[in-house]
Structure formats: structure tokens, C-alpha cells
Amino acid sequence: MQVPAGDFLKRINNPSDLKEFKEDELEQVCNELRQYIIDVVSVNGGHFAASLGTVELSVALQYVLNTPYDQLVWDVGHQAYGHKILTGRRENFHTNRIYQGISGFPKRSESVFDTFGVGHSSTSISAALGMAVASQYKGETDRQHVAVIGDGAMTAGMAFEALNHAGIENSNLLVILNDNNMSIDPNVGALKEYLTDITTSKPYNRFRDDIATVLSKISSMGPDAFKIAKKIEKSIKGTLLKRSNFFEALKFRYFGPVDGHDVKHLVKLLRDLRDIPGPKLLHCITVKGKGYALAEKDQTKWHAPGLFDKITGEIKKTKYDKPQPPKYQDVFGHTIIELAEANPKIMGITPAMPSGCSLNLMMKAMPNRAFDVGIAEQHAVTFSAGLATQGLVPFCNIYSSFMQRAYDQVIHDVALQKLNVVLCLDRAGFAGADGATHHGAYDLAYMRCIPNMTVSAPMNEEELRNLMYTAQLDNMGPFVIRYPRGNGVMVDWQRPMKAIPIGKGRKVSDGEEVAILSIGAIGNEVVKATEQLHTEGYFPAHYDLRFVKPLDEALLHEVFTKFNHIVTVEDGCLEGGMGSAVLEFMADNNYKAQVTRLGIPDKVIEHGDQPELWAECGFDAAGIATSVKKYAIKRDNTHIIAS
Numbered sequence: 001m002q003v004p005a006g007d008f009l010k011r012i013n014n015p016s017d018l019k020e021f022k023e024d025e026l027e028q029v030c031n032e033l034r035q036y037i038i039d040v041v042s043v044n045g046g047h048f049a050a051s052l053g054t055v056e057l058s059v060a061l062q063y064v065l066n067t068p069y070d071q072l073v074w075d076v077g078h079q080a081y082g083h084k085i086l087t088g089r090r091e092n093f094h095t096n097r098i099y100q101g102i103s104g105f106p107k108r109s110e111s112v113f114d115t116f117g118v119g120h121s122s123t124s125i126s127a128a129l130g131m132a133v134a135s136q137y138k139g140e141t142d143r144q145h146v147a148v149i150g151d152g153a154m155t156a157g158m159a160f161e162a163l164n165h166a167g168i169e170n171s172n173l174l175v176i177l178n179d180n181n182m183s184i185d186p187n188v189g190a191l192k193e194y195l196t197d198i199t200t201s202k203p204y205n206r207f208r209d210d211i212a213t214v215l216s217k218i219s220s221m222g223p224d225a226f227k228i229a230k231k232i233e234k235s236i237k238g239t240l241l242k243r244s245n246f247f248e249a250l251k252f253r254y255f256g257p258v259d260g261h262d263v264k265h266l267v268k269l270l271r272d273l274r275d276i277p278g279p280k281l282l283h284c285i286t287v288k289g290k291g292y293a294l295a296e297k298d299q300t301k302w303h304a305p306g307l308f309d310k311i312t313g314e315i316k317k318t319k320y321d322k323p324q325p326p327k328y329q330d331v332f333g334h335t336i337i338e339l340a341e342a343n344p345k346i347m348g349i350t351p352a353m354p355s356g357c358s359l360n361l362m363m364k365a366m367p368n369r370a371f372d373v374g375i376a377e378q379h380a381v382t383f384s385a386g387l388a389t390q391g392l393v394p395f396c397n398i399y400s401s402f403m404q405r406a407y408d409q410v411i412h413d414v415a416l417q418k419l420n421v422v423l424c425l426d427r428a429g430f431a432g433a434d435g436a437t438h439h440g441a442y443d444l445a446y447m448r449c450i451p452n453m454t455v456s457a458p459m460n461e462e463e464l465r466n467l468m469y470t471a472q473l474d475n476m477g478p479f480v481i482r483y484p485r486g487n488g489v490m491v492d493w494q495r496p497m498k499a500i501p502i503g504k505g506r507k508v509s510d511g512e513e514v515a516i517l518s519i520g521a522i523g524n525e526v527v528k529a530t531e532q533l534h535t536e537g538y539f540p541a542h543y544d545l546r547f548v549k550p551l552d553e554a555l556l557h558e559v560f561t562k563f564n565h566i567v568t569v570e571d572g573c574l575e576g577g578m579g580s581a582v583l584e585f586m587a588d589n590n591y592k593a594q595v596t597r598l599g600i601p602d603k604v605i606e607h608g609d610q611p612e613l614w615a616e617c618g619f620d621a622a623g624i625a626t627s628v629k630k631y632a633i634k635r636d637n638t639h640i641i642a643s
């Protein structure tokens with residue numbers, strides 16, 4: 001839904017329009033920008049609180065920098081709505097994250113002002129450093145390179161790797177640390193505590209301010225005095241501050257902490273910093289949700305609240321007249337507690353997604369057995385491996401696409417050592433509005449090729465529980481359970497758990513001529529398709545493989561013996577996924593059949609609702625039915641096959 005912009009904001013179609021405003025008018029620009037974000041996100045959805053916190057930074061940066069020549073990289077990008085609106089996308093902003101609309105994250109193909117595609121966190125310093133070193137190499141000494149990174153994103157190993165490198169490159173890089181003391185959930189870790197300390201430490205700040213005052217007095221006494229002042233500053237920083245400031249120790253010049261909501265001061269600082277060579281870090285203190293009281297108060301809830309009434313703050317929930325199935329993440333969250341109550345070996349680990357994967361329930365119920373380790377997928381996996389060496393059974397829950405970060409840890413630290421780590425991959429399949437960066441498209445393929453792995457996907461809540469139960473039994477080795485974002489299909493899901501034989505699939509419904517093989521929750525689209533096909537007089541069989549590793553060979557022998565036409569359905573990439581495994585089985589066993597593979601094709605699928613994306617790829621119920629009808633013979637409607 002399109003909403004009107006304020007009088008100032010209306011005049012800004014690109015950063016050069018913003019530069020026409022007087023400095024005194026920038027506060028009003030910020031107010032209108034903030035209001036516009038509230039107006040649009042309340043009716044269209046999307047990330048919310050983070051962009052409210054970066055309004056002043058977005059305005060100040062575009063006001064001072066000469067973008068796109070100067071290069072600005074936003075980390076993660078969920079906080080870059082202000083940037084999008086100021087850089088030519090105000091009119092389109094109402095299509096944000098909607099199917100075929102603009103992306104919720106900066107994206108190079110969308111705008112020249114989006115210097116780097118983001119979505120996953122903690123890449124900005126590396127990317128901006130790469131740009132800065134390239135400029136240096138090309139002799140573009142006047143070019144600015146800025147990475148804006150949150151305190152949450154700063155907890156990742158990648159950010160530390162980049163700081164470590166940047167400190168010894170004398171390139172023109174400014175890192176802006178947007179410190180709001182929050183990740184999606186409250187930020188965690190020693191670095192967070194350090195940042196709070198230097199923000200609140202009175203002695204540190206007084207000492208730093210006193211030095212600044214004295215030096216500026218000396219500097220104002222003339223050019224020689226200025227040189228002396230610089231020398232003094234250097235030696236003080238080289239000794240006292242360096243010892244006490246983490247970033248200075250890494251050879252960055254540290255500035256701050258400063259108020260990240262004082263737009264005029266930010267403009268002044270950014271202008272000053274432009275003239276200082278080498279790596280610099282500006283520590284800005286901001287408030288996540290700034291300007292929307294409810295969001296400031298409950299920042300986790302307002303990270304991405306969905307649609308809401310902007311006046312009352314009521315978050316809109318679809319109203320149902322009967323109970324609805326739970327989200328898969330909540331089934332995980334409740335089930336791990338149930339299992340952990342019975343099995344003292346179970347531990348829970350999440351890299352910064354406690355409310356996203358519902359491990360927050362266990363963190364509350366069993367605080368000494370559940371850990372949020374920060375945005376640190378690699379560490380989460382190896383930390384789990386360490387726990388497993390001591391006989392514990394860690395359930396390490398990582399969104400499927402974020403697990404891509406920890407691939408070597410999965411192979412090197414877990415699989416090769418055959419450790420009993422349960423890898424729960426939430427958000428498998430299409431993530432929806434977050435789009436290409438977040439789709440869990442590759443997990444079946446990238447896990448299936450690793451030795452010692454068990455790779456499973458439940459079709460419903462009961463199966464998720466049973467797989468979790470199975471995975472924590474003794475000597476299971478590395479065990480993947482992947483399941484999607486959103487709700488399951490069973491209202492009555494809290495049934496007693498039982499073990500599932502490893503590598504055993506099941507027949508969902510009998511049939512003839514065509515067999516549909518599915519894996520995981522997308523099997524429910526197959527159920528819908530077969531129900532529809534039955535009404536039209538087609539009777540395919542449906543098998544749920546449940547495991548892509550090990551494969552249920554007995555089931556596949558049955559299928560290839562009985563059927564000449566097979567349709568495989570998965571919400572994962574076609575290259576190397578379940579369909580590929582079935583083709584390998586067919587070739588290895590000299591079967592001949594016509595196999596149609598439905599899944600995610602070899603191209604980037606953008607954002608949209610899950611059903612829209614399933615339809616785009618031809619594996620929603622209608623697409624599956626169409627594929628089956630190519631091979632099935634129509635019978636009369638009386639020919640009903642029992643499930």
C-alpha cells in the first residue's frame with residue numbers, strides 16, 4: 001500500500017536532493033523519514049526497529065558522502081530502509097519484500113547505491129575493506145569507504161577477521177559501529193560487555209574528553225602547536241588508550257562513543273573523519289526502535305513485528321475460529337525441553353536466534369543447559385562438537401541458510417569425528433519475504449554428500465518430535481533434522497514420542513502408474529495435490545522418504561519395481577538434492593523409469609510468500625498435479641484407492 005511522504009521527504013529522490021537541505025533542516029528530514037518507515041512498514045510488514053535506529057546515520061551519511069562514488073556498505077541490511085528511501089526507492093518502498101517488489105536488503109542489481117548484497121551478517125567490514133584496497137590500488141585516494149555494522153553483527157568471527165586485516169592496511173576505511181546493545185534478542189558476549197563498559201565508564205570518557213579539550217586548546221595556538229598537539233595525541237593513544245581500547249589495539253583510530261541520533265553532530269563528525277587517513281572506527285550509540293515507544297520498549301518483538309496498527313501498536317494477527325497448528329520452531333522449542341528433562345545429556349545451542357528458533361524457551365527453563373553464542377555459526381557448531389566429545393548431546397539449532405557459514409565445521413569437527421551432534425536446520429526451504437539470501441535451498445545437497453551423516457526432514461510436527469527423540473539416542477552420530485519456517489499441519493501434535501528407524505521412509509497413500517516421492521514438509525503439498533487429483537480421477541501413489549541419507553533402499557526398490565513414472569518433490573535445490581539421490585539409486589540399480597524432478601531450479605529465487613515461490617518453481621499442489629497428469633491415465637471417479 002502506497003502512503004504519502006512528508007513535505008521534505010517528498011523532495012528527496014536521490015542523495016543530491018538531500019544535499020540541497022540546510023543542516024538545520026536535517027532534523028525535520030529525519031522526522032519525516034522515520035514517520036515514513038513507520039507508515040509503510042505498519043501496513044506492508046518487514047524489519048522495523050533496526051531501521052528506526054539508523055535514521056540519523058542514514059541521513060548524515062548521504063548528506064556528507066558523495067555516494068555512489070563513495071562506497072557505503074550496510075551490514076545485514078535489515079536496518080537500511082532509510083538508505084533505500086533516500087536513494088531512489090521511496091516511491092517503490094511499499095513493495096518492499098513483496099513478491100516481485102524491491103528486496104528487503106541492499107542489493108547490487110537494485111541500485112548503484114547498494115554497493116554490496118547483504119542479508120547474512122558481519123560481511124560489511126571485509127567488503128568495504130576490499131573496496132578500499134581496490135581504490136588504493138587504482139589511485140583513487142579521495143574515495144571514502146564506510147561499513148555500518150551493528151553490535152550484534154560485530155560478535156561474528158568474520159567481523160574480527162576483517163578488523164584484524166584492516167588494521168594493517170593503510171586504506172581509507174571508516175567502520176561505524178551502530179551500538180544499540182541489541183541483536184534480535186539482547187546481544188551477548190564479552191565484547192558486548194566491553195562496549196557497554198566503554199560507553200558508560202565515566203573515568204574513561206572523562207579522561208578522553210579532557211585530552212581532547214587540552215589538545216584542541218594547544219592546537220589553536222598555531223601550526224607548530226598543532227603539530228605538537230598531534231604528537232602528544234599520538235603518544236597518549238599509543239600508550240594509555242591503546243592499552244585500554246580494543247579497536248585502538250587493532251590499529252584503528254577509535255572515535256566515540258557518540259550520540260547516533262544527533263544528526264548535526266554526526267554530519268560534523270563524518271566531515272572531520274573524511275580527512276583522517278587509514279582505518280577508523282566511529283562508535284555510535286543508538287536506540288533500536290527509536291521514535292516508536294513500543295519498539296523502544298520491546299525491541300525483540302519489534303525487530304520484525306509483521307503488520308500493526310501504528311496508532312495503538314496492536315500487532316495484527318489473523319483471527320481463526322478454531323485452533324491452528326503450531327510453528328515448527330515452537331514444536332522444537334517445547335520438545336527439546338521435554339527431551340532434556342528426561343535426558344540430562346541434552347544441551348541447546350543457538351547462534352543469535354533464540355526467539356527465531358524458540359530455544360529461548362529452554363534458555364529460560366534450563367539456563368545452564370542452553371546457550372546463545374552470538375552471531376557465530378561456526379563457533380556454535382564446533383562448540384557443540386566439543387560438548388559432544390564429553391558425552392553430551394548438543395542440539396545445535398541454526399537456520400538452514402546461516403548453516404552455510406559453518407560447513408567446514410560440520411565436516412571437519414562433527415562428521416569426520418562421528419560426533420553425536422544434532423543439527424536442527426530451521427527455515428529450510430523457502431524463507432519467504434527475506435528472499436534469496438535466506439532461503440534454505442541447499443541443505444539437502446550439502447549435507448547429503450558428507451560421510452557419517454544422517455539427514456532427515458519431518459513431514460509434520462509429530463515426525464519432528466520423533467526425529468528429535470531418535471537423534472538423542474545413544475551413538476546416533478551426526479544427525480540433521482531440517483524443517484521449514486511457519487506453521488505445521490497438526491493441531492494435536494503433543495503425542496508421546498517414539499524412535500523412527502534410521503533411513504526408513506513411509507507410504508503416505510497407495511496408487512498406480514505414477515509414484516510421487518517427497519521429503520519433508522513440502523510433502524503436505526503433495527497430499528493436497530493427490531486429494532485434488534483423486535477428485536479428477538487420477539490416482540498417483542505418494543511416498544515420504546523422511547531421510548535423504550541413508551536412503552530407504554527397500555522403499556525405492558518397491559517404487560522402481562512398481563512404477564514407470566516417478567515425480568520427486570523437494571523444497572531444495574535440484575542439483576544434488578533428493579531427486580538426484582533417487583536418480584543415483586536408479587542408475588546404480590539398473591532401473592529404467594521416467595523421473596521428473598520438482599524442486600528449486602538452478603537460478604536465484606527472490607522473495608515472496610512461500611506458496612508464491614512454490615508456485616513459481618512448479619512444486620505447489622497445482623504444479624505437482626500438473627506434473628503427475630502428464631503421465632497418469634484418467635480413471636472414473638469411482639476408482640478410489642485407500643490410503
Ligand SMILES: Cc1ncc(C[n+]2csc(CCOP(=O)(O)OP(=O)(O)O)c2C)c(N)n1
Nearest residue numbers: 050119120121150151152153182183184352
Ligand atoms: C549469518 C547470520 N546469522 C544470523 C542472522 C540473523 N540476524 C539478522 S539481524 C541480527 C541481529 C543483528 O544485530 P545488530 O547487528 O546489532 O543489528 P541491530 O538489529 O541491533 O540494528 C541477526 C542475528 C543473519 N542475518 N546472518
Ligand SMILES: CC(=O)[C@@H](O)[C@H](O)COP(=O)(O)O
Nearest residue numbers: 076078119304356427434485
Ligand atoms: C535480517 C535477518 O536475518 C533476520 O531478521 C531474519 O529476517 C529473521 O527471519 P525470521 O523472521 O524467519 O526469524
Ligand SMILES: [Mg+2]
Nearest residue numbers: 150151152182
Ligand atoms: Mg544491535
